[in-house]
Amino acid sequence: MYFVYMLRCVDNSIYTGITTDVEHRMKEHFTKVNGAKYTHSHTAKKLEAVWETESRAFASKLEYHIKKLAKIKKEELITDNNLEELLGKTIECSQYKRLKKQI
Numbered sequence: 720m721y722f723v724y725m726l727r728c729v730d731n732s733i734y735t736g737i738t739t740d741v742e743h744r745m746k747e748h749f750t751k752v753n754g755a756k757y758t759h760s761h762t763a764k765k766l767e768a769v770w771e772t773e774s775r776a777f778a779s780k781l782e783y784h785i786k787k788l789a790k791i792k793k794e795e796l797i798t799d800n801n802l803e804e805l806l807g808k809t810i811e812c813s814q815y816k817r818l819k820k821q822i
Contacts, residue, residue: 721778723785723815725768725797728761733793735785737778741769767797770815777814784809 722741726734726748734757738744748754748763772778784806785793796805803812 721772721775722818723770723772723778723781724766725785725793726758726763727765727767728758729764730761732761733767733790733797734758734761734763735782735793737775737782741766768800769818770802771818772815777811780810781806781815 720739722738724736724738724741724744726736726745728734734748734755736744736755745763745766746752748758751759751762754763770781772781785796788796788805792805795801800817802815802817806812
């Protein structure tokens with residue numbers, strides 16, 4: 720399984736990434752050990768959303784399209800979970816399952 724996640728940083732920016740182990744990846748981001756270059760300079764504060772999918776290809780596609788969204792749309796995605804509404808014309812939304820935040 721692959722996971723696409725959205726992190727809130729202390730400067731209120733939103734980082735989106737992919738992992739196969741959410742808990743391990745969050746530890747890397749929050750401790751700044753092997754975390755992304757972005758979260759080294761924009762300290763991660765909170766895990767906002769996680770989606771699960773079967774393949775790396777689906778995860779990469781979702782990550783790509785989330786990163787292209789305007790910040791206001793990313794905020795809507797976090798609060799309203801409206802993946803179908805925001806991205807239904809560009810991706811197969813049935814391939815993704817939103818998970819409850821675990822950290």
